[in-house]
Amino acid sequence: MNVLLVYAHPEPRSLNGSLRDFSINRLEEAGHVVQVSDLYTMNWKAVLDANDSTVHEAGARFDPAADSKHAFEHGLQSADIEREQDKLRWADTVILQFPLWWFSMPAILKGWVERVYAYGFGYGVGEHSDVRWGDRYGEGTLAGKRAMLVVTAGGWESHYGPRGINGPIDDLLFPIHHGVLYYPGFDVLPPFVLYRTGRMDSERFARTCAELGKRLDDLGKTQPIAFRPQNAGAYEIPALTLRPDVATDQVGFAVHVA
Amino acid sequence: MNVLLVYAHPEPRSLNGSLRDFSINRLEEAGHVVQVSDLYTMNWKAVLDANDSTVHEAGARFDPAADSKHAFEHGLQSADIEREQDKLRWADTVILQFPLWWFSMPAILKGWVERVYAYGFGYGVGEHSDVRWGDRYGEGTLAGKRAMLVVTAGGWESHYGPRGINGPIDDLLFPIHHGVLYYPGFDVLPPFVLYRTGRMDSERFARTCAELGKRLDDLGKTQPIAFRPQNAGAYEIPALTLRPDVATDQVGFAVHVA
Secondary structure (H helix, E strand, C coil): EEEEEECCCCCCCCCHHHHHHHHHHHHCCCCEEEEEEEEECCCCCCCCCCCHHHCCCCCCCCCCCHHHHHHHHHEEECCHHHHHHHHHCCCEEEEEEECCCEEEECCHHHHHHHHHHHHHEEECCCCCCCCEEECCCCCCCCCCCCEEEEEEECCCCHHHHHCCCCCHHHHHHHHHHHHHHHHCCEEEEEEEECCCCCCCHHHHHHHHHHHHHHHHHHHCCCCCCCCCCCCCCCCCCCCCCCCCCCCCHHHHHHHHHH | CEEEEEEECCCCHHHHHHHHHHHHHHHCCCCCEEEEEEECCCCCCCCHHHHHEECCCCCCCCHHHHHHHHHHHCCCCCHHHHHHHHHHHHHCEEEEEEEEEEEEECCCHHHHHHHCCEEECCEECEEECCCCCCCCCCCCCCCEEEEEEECCCCCCCHHHHHHCCCCCCHHHHHHHHHHHHHHHCCCCCEEEEEECCCCCCCHHHHHHHHHHHHHCCCCCCCCCECCCCCCCEECCCCCCECCCCCCCCCCCCCHCCC
């Protein structure tokens, strides 16, 4: 299959760089075709602004959503945005690999999401009415594709456990899993998370590669996280709250997983 | 008091721009001194990289933490980073104002956090031992100061409610409140969140300003979110999990609030 690896680390001679190279080799050896968006090497423009359209009039009021819609519909998007959208259309599976910085993705990757997920591509897709609230959360442009995060963290696994001080890793990643990946339609696989990256030696690196390799081998058959589709009956529309008979009396991120 | 407003929206003639101007006026009329870091207008460099130190050797391996530590300790930080750190030292209260993009802060603001929160300033502060795990989560460089988010969202309030499809707003903001603000020492005030920004008229804008104005008037006396300090006994060290007798059997972000 076609795999897009979106990679966000500033130093190729890093643990992240080594894991990226390992992943590319493993995937290619398995017969997959791999494209890499190495955001730092590409000098990716992280900041969404009026220049993301090729025809923005100097001095005109900039509306992030309306201008994105106009540019997307009229073929006026900046070329770097179009290239990334084409890669996403081409991919069967997308991997986002990044170090966890301040409990989220690095700014350069956040800016990739903001700019590439244009209105009409990443959001603002489909009918908005009394019975549907757009093609999102399980439907959308990227439906049928799979996505997985590969994340490194300096802290210990216990710090990210159910009662760990940083918050549970599944909750920290929920805005990305559910809000960035499931939203435009991806089936989201459980993440590969590596902790305590300051303590790495060759033995642990080999073990890590074995574990990551297994996940890469299983990309096509791993069960996705069972997020609930928005328009299939579990949610009231337009309030978009879970119906009272679904996960009754429960609250929080976890209720959105069946 | 001294108030730093860090503002991240690309268009001054926007709802966010109007709320920013309102806030500055309201604070100044109350006798406060206000500085604004208008990240788009400043053309803030969003991407953390080797150029954040003034002496990075071409071709040398870049280590984000080690290089940040070295630059911070030896006065070799990029001037834009130093200026923002000085503003943070100067401020009694810091307000971060931004539109919620993909369930988090815009990339330009994320990059402000990543670059300004240097090793030795935002993290890597204080003793790491068997009884203390650094000055963080309630202690640190910015202890004694207050912080508050002002956030706009296109979605409805119900979409961000306890059972709303986007996830509860308090949980979405937890990585910022707890992980970005409480971590280096801030007392974190409850956020001001404005929903359904596409439906704004002059009457609703006046009501919004009245509500925001009240929050600004009360900056000095609003009760902060009762996050638990890391080194005061609630957590096991070094596992950094809540002690079994604290919030017994509970899990998730909410256990970190007393």
